[in-house]
Amino acid sequence: MKCHIINKTPAKVYQDYYKDLRLYFKKTFKTLKIEGNYEISLILVDADMIQTINRDYRHIDQATDVLSFAEIDGNDEDAFIDDTIYLGDIFINVERVKSQARDYGHSERRELIFLFIHGLLHCLGYDHLEPEDEAIMIAKQKAILGDLT
Numbered sequence: 001m002k003c004h005i006i007n008k009t010p011a012k013v014y015q016d017y018y019k020d021l022r023l024y025f026k027k028t029f030k031t032l033k034i035e036g037n038y039e040i041s042l043i044l045v046d047a048d049m050i051q052t053i054n055r056d057y058r059h060i061d062q063a064t065d066v067l068s069f070a071e072i073d074g075n076d077e078d079a080f081i082d083d084t085i086y087l088g089d090i091f092i093n094v095e096r097v098k099s100q101a102r103d104y105g106h107s108e109r110r111e112l113i114f115l116f117i118h119g120l121l122h123c124l125g126y127d128h129l130e131p132e133d134e135a136i137m138i139a140k141q142k143a144i145l146g147d148l149t
Contacts, residue, residue: 001026002084004041009094014044017109024113024144028120031144040087040123042116050093065096066115068122090119110148117144 003025005018021042029038045053051063058067071088092115101111121137128134 001029001037002039004039005044006041007044008049009044009046011044011094013108014094014097014112017112020109020113021116024117024148025120028117028124028144032124032140034124037084038087039084040120041089042119043089043091044094045091047093047095050091050096053091063093063096065093065100066119067091068119070123070125072123072125087120087123090116090123092116092119107149113148114141114145117141 003022005021007014025040029035047063050067051061053067054064055061057069067090069089069091071086092112094112097108097111097115101108104111118137118141121140126133126137126140128137
């Protein structure tokens with residue numbers, strides 16, 4: 001199990017949360033009872049970069065909080081590196097981490113971990129386009145995050 005974290009911003013405060021992010025990465029698989037050797041990349045970016053990515057790949061020209069690009073689509077053989085399954089890339093907008101933490105009245109640590117788990121669930125095939133799928137995804141998020149503050 002490996003979670004690569006790349007900070008493309010000048011904000012160094014998030015380094016304090018790398019250990020927690022990796023802990024919740026592993027906790028996700030334990031909670032969901034998924035076995036295997038998985039790998040993911042988490043890239044911390046600013047609002048301009050996530051807007052560019054959103055525009056170029058999703059054709060939505062606005063900043064968002066998190067974007068997930070799953071490597072596996074069904075039985076995609078390209079996702080396997082030796083015995084490791086590469087799940088994909090998650091981009092998190094650190095400016096939104098700050099503003100949403102303030103808006104929701106919780107810590108930036110909690111918001112960052114929440115967005116990471118949300119993106120990770122997308123890379124694992126969960127979605128929230130339909131109400132029943134959203135209910136499942138929310139329940140999974142709550143089970144993983146527990147009493148995270």
